[in-house]
Amino acid sequence: MKKKLMFLLVLVSLLFVVACNSTSSGSDSEKDNTDSGQETGSSSENNSGESKGDSGADKTLTLWHIETGPSEEAINQAVERFEEKNPGVTVEVSQIENDPYKSKLSVAMGGGNPPDVFHSWGGGWLKQFVDAGQVREIGNDIDTSIYNEAALSVATFDDKVYGAPVSMDVVPVFYNKDIFAKYDLEEPETYDELLTIVETLESNRIIPFTLANQSKWTGSFYMMYLAERFGGPELFNEAFGRTGRGFDDEAYVKAAEKIQELVKMNAFPDGVNGMNYDTGQSRQLLYAEKAGMQVMGGWLLNNVRDEMPEFEDKLGFFLFPAVDGGEGKKNHVVGGVSPVFSVTKSSENPDLAAELVKELASVETAEYMSNKAGSISAVNGVEYEDPYIQKMSDVLANSEAMQTYYDQTLPPELAQVHLDTTQALFGLSMTPEEAVKKVEEKAKELLDK
């Protein structure tokens, strides 16, 4: 009896141990078997005495990104090219939705099993991981000279490069050409002209600006543009660098007031703060011609081509106009870099991962993305087939200043306050003074160290 019981216990504990280990050792040995079979069959030049680890075979890299539509296709093609160049290496690609991606990656980083290569937007968000010692410096692995300087700067901290940029976006005001023609409207030169357009559309029961502000970063565009138009291109840098004006500067108050003025003019759809960009609620209004304009990054074109290609003919854009008496100019643009690809420090194959980053941020990928998905290349030497992108690229080339997105430049906690207060402004549940004060308080707490 006793012996039987002991035997059973031993058996159970053995099973337990085996079950726990099988995920790592078991599957590896299986792969070893299949791959060694392939090796002897296909690549006969391979030195048979060489150990499998060194030949670069039977390795898996993981890649996380958030691209959709043609951009996703560009990523997949880059991965294919990489796999062709590196036989035996497989890349597991995970495409994740925008907002969940941010938390998923931080959970993975904290839990110690991040992907080898991951997407970011550079800026404060990437820096958070760099400061935590989770990102590998790849300045020596990639050829940094092929990238646009402004684009590379978002992934450069203390003169060290932590990521390779693929493309850039600017944020214009998109509009429906048909609607503008119908009501005899023209692209505005000044903010007052823009307000006239808002009034005209509103009185004709067309929502002037469609906006899905549950996502918060969408409403942030208005704040960034208006603050820049009042306070000039150095405003944000001074506030962020703590070298002059702060986040409670008069320009921010004025910008917040203008946002609430627009809200009171019914410039936005009902319940903007409940609409989600990822589920397409704002774009549906645009496609259904219920709304006339949308302040959105160039990736809107990617969305349109994916969701309603015939709408592209109606889509025009202009730059956010300057305000009277403000320091900012019409050709100062809000923009950003996306995607930036980086290698995690915990990657078991950092050299291969860096190779993958090179392929992902290559001229080929950037060219495909530019021509198919409507983003401006961050890699030099791309020729644009798409007149649309040529136009966007010209905008960026002619702009005198570029403001990177606040929510990606600021440290995440401060970015969150900026986004929350801006959303509250749209909901009219906070006064302009309260909102800017809250951001400044958080900035003091986090930046004045």
Added chain:
Amino acid sequence: MLEKVEKLSAQQVTTSTLIKKAKKRKEILTIVGFIAPALIVYGVYVVYSIFMTFYYSMFDWSGIDKNLVFLGLDNYIKLFQDDIFWKSLGNNSLLVITSLLTQIPLGLIMALLLFSPIRGMRFFRSIYFMPFLMSTVAIGILFIFIYDGNFGLLNGLLGAIGLESLQQAWIGNEQTAIWAVIATVCWQFAPFYMILFRAAIVGIPEELYEAADIDGAKKWQRFKNITLPLLMPIIITSSILSIIGSLKYFDLIYVMTGGGPNNSTELMATYMYRQTFTNFNMGYGSTISFSMFMIALGVTVVILLGDKRRRGEE
């Protein structure tokens, strides 16, 4: 009594105390062998995790690096001064109350309806149970579109019956957002309690109803004097499930509003998530988690004590 008899006879059979001891040891070993797997899993994933949450709650830590700064109970002091935390606790209480007042009565009504002689009962049974079978994310996205202010189903319905004045952006408006989400939560969970009650009603002996019929009891009297008292234990269990579930609720809020607009639908769990994974405050997030745990524990203890006293009175 029976046990005692068995023991006595066993004693008579075993003459040696040595054998008895050995047998006892074996028994203990068997018990340990059966309990151990569950105990290990429980220990690692529940007890240890709770302890570690408390441990982390005393640090300023981002959650992604190795740089922990000891703060003692500072995080808890900060928590008590945090308006958003109090707001979320208020929302949780609101969810607890509305869940108790709608999910359980609704579940009971649906369960009773399923026993009434209506044609197509099987059809209704499936329909009633449907919401519980759907994935939460799907429900969330479905209701986002139903509540949409511009082309939503709900506003369309209101317009069709001439109630345009009530039309609004249900989850975009700070006043209505929490109610819109709570309605969805109740819609999703009422069928769960329906199933529990249905099972309990089936278990009520038919003889009691027959006796009531002989005594000339009316339908309402039958319900009040037989069904309801006999359902009491399951109603209490359901209430505990509902209260605890509401206190730690997360998913639909996360999908539908993300705690917004302007924190108006923030719950403790979504706020904890936001602090931990969006703002990189693992330490503060753990403080919120641990407080959530203490609140849920406190509420459960109070309910169980109350239930014990009630039983004692009976």
